[in-house]
Amino acid sequence: MQVETHRTAPMNWAVGMTTAPRMNSTLSQSINNLKVAGWAQMRIFAEPGSSIPANISGETSVSLRDQTLGAFPNWYLGLTELYLDNPHADAYLICQDDIVMIRDTRQYLEECLWPATEIGVVSLYCPSHDHRDDASGFLKVKSGWNTWGALAYIFSNPGVREFLSDLIVLNHRHHGPHQGLRNIDSIVGSWCERRQLPYFVHVPTLTQHIGRSSTIWKNNTNEGRRKAIKYDPRLLLNEPESQNDSISE
Structure with missing residues (x-):
């Protein structure tokens, strides 16, 4: 399951965003910000009652x-739709509806994806406890089921096919905890661990969590460990000097 680490042609992206009803909708802000980051075309996977912007573009x-x-079934079905469509x-980006992202992130990623020939997933969100000032x-993070942060995942073409067809991933809905309705990040992290594929975050984080309430954990906010540190929307992204220099263990 190898990918090219140095490309000579533009990347072909499939982009989606999941959304569900929340007290203070951030969907419109997230859509507009994703466009600023470089992705104008996307598909929204909306649960019933979601606040869909009236001025949504074609x-x-x-x-x-x-x-x-x-959460998990809508996300898994959305990722499946992205692949089947x-x-x-080359890359499948699936985001949640409460994020902001640094300007021109797409251009930056097209200069430095992929960070390795064997890829599990690339997370554009780095939770505070995974941040390192020396990186x-x-x-690479190795947290397995304890992985945090499914806000913005990128799968390679071989990776998305292997993930979606993985029997243990599929069985999460059948007999996983919380009736298989939650734990997207845990499923992805444990899949990477089980398949011995790298789970990458980016330091500093390229994405911030802006939702003030959770659609899953009703009493949670985006403060503390659920909020990234060192997120700077003014950050100017430059191509790494070399592939090896841009990867930390």
């Missing part, structure tokens, strides 16, 4: 669920 399409699926895409660029 480049943003919507898959509106006819019944509430839950775009089976030859810069892509950082």
Whole structure:
């Protein structure tokens, strides 16, 4: 399951965003910010009752669920739709509806993806407890089921096919904790650990968590460990000097 670490042609992206009803909707802000980051075309995977912006552009399409699926099922189905609609895409970016991202992130990523020939997933969000002041660029983390932060994941083409067809991932809905409705980050982290594939975050974080309330954990806010540190929207992203210099263990 190898990918090219140095590309000579533009990357073909498939981009999606999951959304669900929340007290203070941030979907419109997240869509607009994702465009500033470089992705104008995307598909929204919306649970019933989600606040869909009235002025949504033609480049943003919507898959509106006819019944509430839950966080993991909506996310998994959304990722499956992205792949089936775009089976030859180079990269699959699936985000949540409460994020902001640094300007021109897409351009930066197209200069430095992929950080290794064997890829599990690249997370554009780095939770505070994974941040390291002595690291810069892509950082491997090995947290397994204890992985945090499914805000913005990028899968390679081989990676998304292997992930979606993984029997243990599929069985999470059947007999996972919380009826298999939650734990997206735990599922992705444990899949990487089990398949011995690297889980990368980026230091400093390229994405910040802006949702003031959780659609899953009702009493949680985005403070503390759920909020990234060292997020700077004014950060100017430059191409790493070399592939090896941009990866930390």
